[in-house]
Amino acid sequence: MSAKCFVDTNILVYAHDRETGLKHNRARAVIEQLWRSGGGVLSTQVLQELCINVRRKASRPLSLEETRRLLRDYLSWDVVVNTGESVLEALALESRFKISFWDALIVQAAGISGATVLYSEDLADGHLYGSVRVINPLKNSVSG
Numbered sequence: 001m002s003a004k005c006f007v008d009t010n011i012l013v014y015a016h017d018r019e020t021g022l023k024h025n026r027a028r029a030v031i032e033q034l035w036r037s038g039g040g041v042l043s044t045q046v047l048q049e050l051c052i053n054v055r056r057k058a059s060r061p062l063s064l065e066e067t068r069r070l071l072r073d074y075l076s077w078d079v080v081v082n083t084g085e086s087v088l089e090a091l092a093l094e095s096r097f098k099i100s101f102w103d104a105l106i107v108q109a110a111g112i113s114g115a116t117v118l119y120s121e122d123l124a125d126g127h128l129y130g131s132v133r134v135i136n137p138l139k140n141s142v143s144g
Helices: 009-016 022-037 044-056 064-074 084-097 101-113
Strands: 005-007 040-043 078-080 117-119 132-135
Touching: 005 022, 005 101, 009 022, 009 044, 022 040, 040 044, 040 101, 044 064, 044 078, 044 101, 078 101, 084 101, 101 117, 101 132
Parallel strands: 005 040, 005 117, 040 078, 117 132
Antiparallel strands: none
């Protein structure tokens, strides 16, 4: 198994929304590589946000059953469960790094999962949060 890589919601949404052009192609390449390597990591927050986005915001929204099947597939990845302690740690990261609470919760989950890479469009490309480096695969060539 290769290094663990945490995937933020937006990358998953683009990977499953074919109407997003180049973003779809790049996000899909990242997700396919993580399926092959077995290094994909998500959190309960990401899964929750994915449910909402693929059903309400995608160019072709998924049905409830399609969403359920998609989530079942992703449950085979490592999934970080957010706890009360996760929320407290996210508050500390929000203050330390001056990022939104929701982004801090993503960074917190990536950190405790052991991931060295966090694929995200929202956080600063190349920025290091503790031991986790953000890579925006939609901006640059896919790596990890």
